[in-house]
Every structure is written in structure tokens, then in C-alpha cells.
Amino acid sequence: LAKTTQPISMDSYEGQEVNITCSHNNIATNDYITWYQQFPSQGPRFIIQGYKTKVTNEVASLFIPADRKSSTLSLPRVSLSDTAVYYCLVGAISGNTGKLIFGQGTTLQVKP
């Protein structure tokens, strides 16, 4: 599974757009990019998944350039409740495994 690198921490203010970039230089052709969010004392929560270009849902957008060696999670107009750890995961699901390998994550602190 491809190794990911993301900033350890980021600060933002309420109402701002936050972009968290993840580097995955060794991404393979079959790999998908997935982002999870984790609040303190809770299990991670799936945010978004993509393979290339741009994906948008009701929570976030995911931008993936043509070379797919990085991806950017974009959170529009963050609020205090968006303070959490955000994990970027890259990997292909093979056979029956379906396993996810979590990196260190990015701790996002949203300030008033």
C-alpha cells in the first residue's frame, strides 16, 4: 500500500475554507484515495473517496491532479465542530482483504 504524507497539524478560523494536502508519490494504478475524519473518543468516519479529478459530496471536495501523486481535501466554511483529525488513505482493495492502513493524520484546529 502506498505511503502517505500529510501535515501533522493545521489551524484555521471559523468560516474559512480549509485545504489539507496529502502526498502519495508511490500511488499505484489501482489505488483509490480515501479520507476519514476522527473526533476525540470516537471511531473514524468516512468523508470522501476518489480516483482522479474532482469529487464532491455534501461534506467536502477532493481534488486529485492528473499524476495522482497528491490529493487535496477541501472543507468549505469550517466551523468549530470540524476540529478533528483527518486521515488520508491510499490503497487498493485486493481479494477479500479490504483493509485500510492509516497514516499519522492531520489535526485540524478551528478557532473562533
Next chain:
Amino acid sequence: SAVISQKPSRDICQRGTSLTIQCQVDSQVTMMFWYRQQPGQSLTLIATANQGSEATYESGFVIDKFPISRPNLTFSTLTVSNMSPEDSSIYLCSVGQRDSPYEQYFGPGTRLTVT
């Protein structure tokens, strides 16, 4: 989506004893996973417990220490055997479906303290 519950939510155990953690899902799922998370750290995958196959353990985790059962499509247990203080951690289960394997749902976790 799936709703996952875990029991117990927390426990304090003495070294040398064993604890069995239960993971219950409100719908049938093909894939179940067990993770460990130290406070302030990322998640480490312990094993995969998919329906119809034996549990597959990640490097550093062995069946004798972390036996897993998967009796049906909605339930799994993880046992932490012969516990030591180093086993103090949060244990989480997650579930997924083969047609959407990256979109997994996590339980609230079991906070284990070994004294």
C-alpha cells in the same frame, strides 16, 4: 450506512487476565476489521475477519494473543489474552461491504486499561 456497537465501552483489567470485546452491527456485512489506537496516535490494523474465511492477522499480531471469532454476518469478538500494561489501548471494530470496501464504518471503541 451501518450502526456499530461495542461492548464493553471501557474496562480496567489486571495483567494476566483476558478480555473479550464484542462488536455488533445492525445489518449484515461481509468485512469486519479490528484496530488498536493508542491515545493520541493513529490506528493500527490488528486483523481482518471476513465472512467465510479465517481471520487474517497483520504483522506483529498473532492469533494466540488476539483470537477473533466471526460467527455470523453481524457479530464478531476480539479477545485480548494474557494482558499486560502494554495492551492498554482503544480497540475499535469497523465494517465494510465488498462493493464499497473503502467506505467503512467504525464502532465507538473499547477503552482498555491494564494494571
